[in-house]
Amino acid sequence: MAKIVVITSGKGGVGKTTSSAAISMGLALRGHKTVVIDFDIGLRNLDIIMNCERRVVFDFVNVIQQEASLNQALIKDKRCDNLYILPASQTRDKDALTKEGVKKVLDDLAEQFEYIVCDSPAGIEQGAQMALYYADEAIVVTNPEVSSVRDSDRILGILQSKSFRAENNQPPVREHLLITRFDPERVARGDMLDVPDIEEILAIPLLGIIPESQAVLNASNKGMPVVLDEKSDAGQAYLDTVARFLGEDKPHRFLEAQRKGFLKRVFGG
Amino acid sequence: MSIFDLFRDNSKTPKSAHVAKERLKVIVAHERHQRNAPDYLPALQRDIMDVIRKYVDIGPEQLQVDINEEGNYSILEVNVNLPK
Numbered sequence: 001m002a003k004i005v006v007i008t009s010g011k012g013g014v015g016k017t018t019s020s021a022a023i024s025m026g027l028a029l030r031g032h033k034t035v036v037i038d039f040d041i042g043l044r045n046l047d048i049i050m051n052c053e054r055r056v057v058f059d060f061v062n063v064i065q066q067e068a069s070l071n072q073a074l075i076k077d078k079r080c081d082n083l084y085i086l087p088a089s090q091t092r093d094k095d096a097l098t099k100e101g102v103k104k105v106l107d108d109l110a111e112q113f114e115y116i117v118c119d120s121p122a123g124i125e126q127g128a129q130m131a132l133y134y135a136d137e138a139i140v141v142t143n144p145e146v147s148s149v150r151d152s153d154r155i156l157g158i159l160q161s162k163s164f165r166a167e168n169n170q171p172p173v174r175e176h177l178l179i180t181r182f183d184p185e186r187v188a189r190g191d192m193l194d195v196p197d198i199e200e201i202l203a204i205p206l207l208g209i210i211p212e213s214q215a216v217l218n219a220s221n222k223g224m225p226v227v228l229d230e231k232s233d234a235g236q237a238y239l240d241t242v243a244r245f246l247g248e249d250k251p252h253r254f255l256e257a258q259r260k261g262f263l264k265r266v267f268g269g
Numbered sequence: 270m271s272i273f274d275l276f277r278d279n280s281k282t283p284k285s286a287h288v289a290k291e292r293l294k295v296i297v298a299h300e301r302h303q304r305n306a307p308d309y310l311p312a313l314q315r316d317i318m319d320v321i322r323k324y325v326d327i328g329p330e331q332l333q334v335d336i337n338e339e340g341n342y343s344i345l346e347v348n349v350n351l352p353k
Binding site for chain 1: 284285286287289290292293294296297300301304
């Protein structure tokens with residue numbers, strides 16, 4: 001049975017697409033046949049993060065409207081045989097997504113893939129609701145910042161009331177918390193919400209913590225999911241996250257502030 | 270933290286992360302409560318407001334309408350603060 005995983009957050013700019021790229025590549029590297037779908041109709045970006053923006057011919061909406069077959073629209077990743085990308089349409093609007101249309105595509109994908117990762121657009125409108133509607137699992141991406149935590153709680157409310165599982169009295173969507181852009185130094189100074197604070201407020205199980213990292217921008221500049229930068233802190237944190245998602249027990253890392261040298265401690269910076 | 274920070278008095282102002290957590294707890298609890306309330310609650314609140322305003326001039330902050338679940342029944346709680 002294919003598993004449908006939505007990467008969502010409510011708020012924009014918290015790292016949904018970065019996380020979708022990293023997690024889907026991580027699953028594929030672990031040997032699972034994975035497809036990642038961009039649900040951000042009209043503002044596609046997963047393609048440029050995955051370095052396949054010049055290979056897009058047909059898109060998700062073309063498939064829904066039967067203007068192209070699924071296999072015509074799927075783009076095979078050049079770095080990992082197990083990974084495929086289904087890009088969003090750049091010209092249509094989000095109303096092109098219907099429950100029936102999305103279901104048909106997901107059902108067809110489920111025949112070929114183990115994991116279907118849905119990269120949600122920001123907000124709580126049609127596009128975001130479609131991305132989470134058929135999900136079995138939800139990874140809620142949250143920054144340690146008030147507006148992001150509040151919006152995550154809002155999206156959790158939608159998962160619990162407006163998903164297919166909720167509407168059909170099925171077991172609820174399994175929720176996971178993924179904290180991104182975490183800065184242990186600012187936490188140590190008391191300037192940033194700590195992990196237990198966010199866990200307490202949102203009350204969902206913690207899947208991973210991705211540190212604020214140069215590696216994320218470097219990776220997106222090159223169109224490379226950050227897990228391929230295995231030496232980087234963020235890359236390792238995402239690989240740990242994927243391992244935990246697959247049921248492994250991994251301790252959380254990158255939570256300690258870096259010890260500063262004597263000069264830095266005296267003079268600050 | 271550097272040597273310059275020692276000259277600043279940080280003890281009285283609470284850390285901003287702590288402020289963030291307290292504010293979030295309040296708003297998230299409030300919004301969850303609203304989310305679970307029946308759909309008719311805002312309309313009911315508006316109608317109650319209109320009735321009271323026929324007699325006394327009150328503002329929206331002076332009327333609170335809540336529904337609380339208690340086992341197998343619900344309590345409609347209406348709080349009106351009348352001006353003196």
